[in-house]
Amino acid sequence: MKWVVLRDRTQTFRLWASSLLAVIGASLLLLPSASAQRQPGATGVGFQVGQPGGLVLKLYQPDSVAYDAVLTSDADDFAVAHVHRLWERALPNSPLHFYLGPGLMAGAGRLSSTPRLRLGLSTEAGLNFYAERFEVFLHLTPTLRFLPTSHVALDGNVGLRYYLRFP
Secondary structure, eight states: OOOOOOOSHHHHHHHHHHHHHHHHHHHHHHSOOOOOOOOTTOEEEEEEEESSOEEEEEEEETTTEEEEEEEEEOSSSEEEEEEEEEEEEEOTTSSOEEEEEEEEEEEEEOTTSSOEEEEEEEEEEEEEEEETTEEEEEEEEEEEEEESSOEEEEEEEEEEEEEEEOO
């Protein structure tokens, strides 16, 4: 088996974009009728791939507000959490919803030696749709990290959540 190593961000973005389109297309074709699951108290758990990839959680509040978190780690060098407060609106004549909101990024780097605090601000903007108790989503997350050093990144993710609590 030959492993492909991605050497630049353009190649990584192309792979991410084509994977994203394949997941969305397959989901739209294979999943049954879509129904919005945005009632206050709905609690979802799942995963996302991309930067950062990991475990995702979402809790809906009244007035189309939700709290979204992703926990990611490589179990050796870093552990980071991103938390966002999102406002979500349905797109007219579409099963898609648009969401946007500010957030924080916090964690620790260099876990194998002396841990260093990672801290930053971020925003999340994306699209999602629901099929039964599942949510398929994709989003972009611009992040401004200011500790331990300043760094700006534009990350993208695609993921799937299952709603455990469905009031």
